[in-house]
Amino acid sequence: MFTSLEQVMIHLFKTDVVWLCAMSDKNYEEIQQSVGKYSAEMENKTLEEMKRGYLKFSEQYIEFLSSQEDLDAIKTLKHPMYGQLETRVSELVQHVVNHGTYHRGNITAMLRQLGYPGPSTDYIFYLYEKQTNQ
Known part of the structure; x- marks a missing residue:
């Protein structure tokens, strides 16, 4: 699917841009421009x-999510190929998280194939590390 780690990272970033734009009620053309x-x-x-750019962009997610009064509010998304979808902001956030998890697995597998020890991508290990670093 991806021929380099760079391609996976760019794909993740672009997809996060798409979904933040969609949650922010941007239309298809505006999303493509972003x-x-x-x-x-x-x-x-x-x-x-890339890390600095991604962290800077993540501030927009924080700002957007912090400004939402109801994460279960219905959003209507319109896509020229897939049609219209009514869903909740919380479901879109879950999709973004799931998508990122899937591709972190790709990155870990690619690193291991290159001879590097890949980190665990299980969320529970993140929680343990977060607790240890507090």
Whole structure:
């Protein structure tokens, strides 16, 4: 599917852009413009530069989610190929999380194939590490 770690990272970033835009009620054309803008910014960046860009973008997710009064509010999404979907913001957030988890598994597998020890992607281990670092 992906021929490099860079491609997976860019795919994750672009997909997070898509879903934040969708949750923010942007239309399909606006979403495509945002994806194009962020894609250009991420191309040929070092891992550290990608990390900084991703962390900066994540602030927009925090701002958006913090501003929502009801995460179970219904959103209507319109896509030219898939049609219309009525769903909750909370379900879209779950989709973003699931998508990221899936591709973190891809990244870990690719790292292991390259001879590097891949980290565990299980959320529970993140919680243990978070507790230890407090």
